[in-house]
Amino acid sequence: MLNKSLIISLYFFFLLFSNIANSTNTLPDIGTVGAGALTIEKEKEYGWAFRLMANQALPIIHDPILNHYINELGQNLVGHADSVKLPFNFFLIEDKEINAAAFLGGNVKIHTGLFLYAKNESELASVIAHEIAHITQRHLARMLEQQSYSNPATLAALAGSVLLALVSPAAGMAALTTSMALTMQSQINYTRLHEYEADRIGIKILVDAGYDPYGMANFFGKLAEKYKYASLPPQMLSTHPLPVTRLAEARLRASQFDIKRIKNSLDYQLSKVRITVRYNEISGSAAVNYYQSQLKNHKYQLKEAALYGLALAHFKNENYIKAHQITLDLLKRQPNNLFFIDLLTDTSLTLNKADAVIQLLQQHYKKYPENAVFTLNLVNALQENKQYKEAEKKLELFIRSHPQHILAHLLAIDLYKTMKNRAKEHASKAQYLALQGRFREASQEMGSALVYADNKLDQARYSAKIEFYKKDDLRLKGLQE
Ligand SMILES: [Zn+2]
Secondary structure, three states: OOHHHHHHHHHHHHHHHHHHOOOOOOOOOOOOOOOOOOOOHHHHHHHHHHHHHHHHHHOOOOOHHHHHHHHHHHHHHHHHOOOOOOOEEEEOOOOOOOEEEEEEHEEEEEHHHHHOOOOOOHHHHHHHHHHHHHHHHHHHHHHHHHHHOOOHHHHHHHHHHHHHHHHOOHHHHHHHHHHHHHHHHHHHHHHHHHHHHHHHHHHHHHHHOOOOOOOOHHHHHEEEEEEEOOOOOHHHHOOOOOHHHHHHHHHHHHOOOOOOOOOOOOOHHOOOOHHHHOOOOOOEEEEEEHHHHHOOOOOOOHHHHHHHHHHHHHOOOOOHHHHHHHHHHHHHOOOHHHHHHHHHHHHHHHHHHHHHHOOOOOHHHHOHHHHHHHHHHHHHHHHHHOOHHHHHHHHHHHHHHHHOOHHHHHHHHHHHHOOOOOHHHHHHHHHHHHHOOOHHHHHHHHHHHHHHHHHHOHHHHHHHHHHHHHHHHHHHHHHOO
């Protein structure tokens, strides 16, 4: 975990960073291409670099179920947006700060703090829709382009130091201090105008996607009220200022839509419960008490979610039998639910019931071999049950179609270590490092894999990988200069 001030600094760098890469392409101004002009290809490059650096520096949650949920929610919203030029990528980070942010290359970061603070799915979706609008409207790009008029050198300097800041925070921070001061001044002015536009477009996306139009006004209103007198408001309010007029406008806009009473989706509720118990500072026993009291006093929106919370809490509290029983009951009602199947795998493996859960997972895997939750749970269960060869076969197949899946590579490292397959263990470590932009270390690991490889085919593959890493290392360095 990063410390807080570093996260705040990184956040600021990211903002600058996305400005740079968002420039050009759809800028409405004519004949005023400044030094900040970057093609969409260049933006994709920065997006690639950003993901590598984020994998290395941010506490990203690599949880297949939560990723599945957050991407379904995000892609559903994107499906109702105009001017989408790049594929979007949504990811969750474990951070209590109530925040979300959009970066270059369609990357949207969502904090667990935001997830937990939002009261319902429409509120959560409203913030994400707002961030999507910042990207489709290329707000930060336009702002930076504006700055490139006054100081053509600033952009190149910023681009380099921002990437440097991500790789090596201390060095990047020093490089940034001067250019940062230059940028800060004009930032707020642009931001206010852009905030209104992101609200206006965001609410349209929100409503078209089927959510409550008041989601945005309710969320921001609650946030503004809470931090009215706070000396240290959340980052979100400093990057998204909330004057009274902006709130009033959000309410007015919402009133122009038909009011819909939208129930929270079950997956939203289950995700929130999962974050509460697994990615939050709560002890197992406190969580058990919390959900027991919810159930006793009927203080829940959906009973299944409260029961799921109780099962997760019992598991955390090492009461595996109770966790297992509740999960089995939940599954009886909803046999295909990913959340329940995932927890049943955990409880079954702890209680030495691998055979039964493997049988269940195999059935789902046959139907959905591309589903990360079924596949990775199955691989894990097979490994626990010492069915190494089958685990290996399924994991390799999955990695072939999901080469960027960090958790899959971590499972591979563990599996090959258990199997004492040194070549593949090193090769998996290399892949894992490469996904964090650590190409030199990746080359070294792949070199070790090469030493242990006992067939020509693997040797050729590993050698080719080393060449790729060298090229990617240069490519990344090129973006940092
Ligand atoms: Zn905003």
